[in-house]
Amino acid sequence: MAAYGSQAPRARIFSGVKPTGHLTLGNYLGAVRRWVEVDQHQADALFCVVDLHAMTVSYEPARLRRLSRQAAQLLLAAGLDPALCTVYVQSHVDEHARLSYLLECTAADGEMRRMIQYKEKAARERAKGGSVRLSLLTYPVLMAADILAFDTDEVPVGDDQAQHVELARDLAQRFNQRYGRVFTVPRVTRPSVAARVMNLQDPASKMGKSDDAPEARAGIVHLLDEPDAVRRKVMRAVTDSGAEVTYDREAQPGVANLLEILAACTGRKPAELAGEYTSYGQLKRDTAEAVVETLRPVRERHAELSADPAYVEGVLARGAERARGMARPRVDAAYDAAGLLPAFGAVSPSGGS
Numbered sequence: 001m002a003a004y005g006s007q008a009p010r011a012r013i014f015s016g017v018k019p020t021g022h023l024t025l026g027n028y029l030g031a032v033r034r035w036v037e038v039d040q041h042q043a044d045a046l047f048c049v050v051d052l053h054a055m056t057v058s059y060e061p062a063r064l065r066r067l068s069r070q071a072a073q074l075l076l077a078a079g080l081d082p083a084l085c086t087v088y089v090q091s092h093v094d095e096h097a098r099l100s101y102l103l104e105c106t107a108a109d110g111e112m113r114r115m116i117q118y119k120e121k122a123a124r125e126r127a128k129g130g131s132v133r134l135s136l137l138t139y140p141v142l143m144a145a146d147i148l149a150f151d152t153d154e155v156p157v158g159d160d161q162a163q164h165v166e167l168a169r170d171l172a173q174r175f176n177q178r179y180g181r182v183f184t185v186p187r188v189t190r191p192s193v194a195a196r197v198m199n200l201q202d203p204a205s206k207m208g209k210s211d212d213a214p215e216a217r218a219g220i221v222h223l224l225d226e227p228d229a230v231r232r233k234v235m236r237a238v239t240d241s242g243a244e245v246t247y248d249r250e251a252q253p254g255v256a257n258l259l260e261i262l263a264a265c266t267g268r269k270p271a272e273l274a275g276e277y278t279s280y281g282q283l284k285r286d287t288a289e290a291v292v293e294t295l296r297p298v299r300e301r302h303a304e305l306s307a308d309p310a311y312v313e314g315v316l317a318r319g320a321e322r323a324r325g326m327a328r329p330r331v332d333a334a335y336d337a338a339g340l341l342p343a344f345g346a347v348s349p350s351g352g353s
């Protein structure tokens, strides 16, 4: 098992996955596997299917509902254990949206417009001839609310989310300075390998869930892909000119990506593996098999869970209940600190005071 993050006892951890498409090998190696192997054991951890975030670009309602259920099933199939951590769906817990508004009153529009992911996604939406939803701009504020509502110490994410976690830190500090200390200032933790798994057809781009271009789709391995589809995609991966297998992200990005995937699946080091290969073909074959074996138990368990929707719904209902109870006092404290008049005598929905 790889060593990750801080070892502080029972830190609070929060992370999430967006149901915008089928989960990929990038999600698994860059995030979910560490949640399963490390985070849920050493921390008080919450893992959330962040469905509200999936509405920031155009989407189809029935598909969103299906993908949200599937993402929850996959998190459980990958090994998140409801006895150890809290798994739930964001829209089931009102505190996220409730806190997001206060943080919109804390953030500045300029800092939102500087977010790399916003710039990229907004450009893509415009290129498709569509308008950009306001929620795409404010998305990192909602993400900050996800994190800050739970007194989170650590946020384990892949590289692409580091800037958003940095913003959550800034907003926590700014709010605390203005209104008194309410929020814990979180920090990002990243995996030591596979923090950024690249598209097999385009090693300059991240392997993302929802890439519409057919060439890009051929470079995305989904967690539920059949073994033969996985093999085909890996065997057709773009490699680099040059005959040697070296681990060099700049000079040989395609080969480096395969080495990182193989390393992440086998618990070895990419540079060390590079020395063991003399041909791209053998590297691809071994990588394909390692990925197939890594995903096999996840696919099998996912099939069992899809046959038992009541179990999954029960886990999500209990998870939401627990998450609500955890977030409510912190969000109430933020409302109070910001000068909003308490609803004296109101009975909270969770039955508390």
Ligand code: AMP
Binding pocket: 016, 017, 018, 019, 026, 027, 028, 029, 030, 031, 032, 156, 157, 158, 159, 160, 161, 194, 195, 196, 197, 198, 206, 207, 208, 209
């Ligand atoms: P998302 O798919 O954007 O909801 O991401 C869920 C988690 O997976 C986040 O922690 C991301 O940083 C991580 N992630 C997504 N794609 C990749 C990738 N290609 N490589 C590594 N981590 C990834």
Ligand code: TRP
Binding pocket: 014, 015, 016, 017, 018, 050, 053, 142, 143, 146, 147, 155, 157, 161, 164
């Ligand atoms: N924005 C994250 C992503 O695209 C998902 C996410 C939403 C998240 N809220 C979060 C991750 C809070 C960590 C913590 O991957």
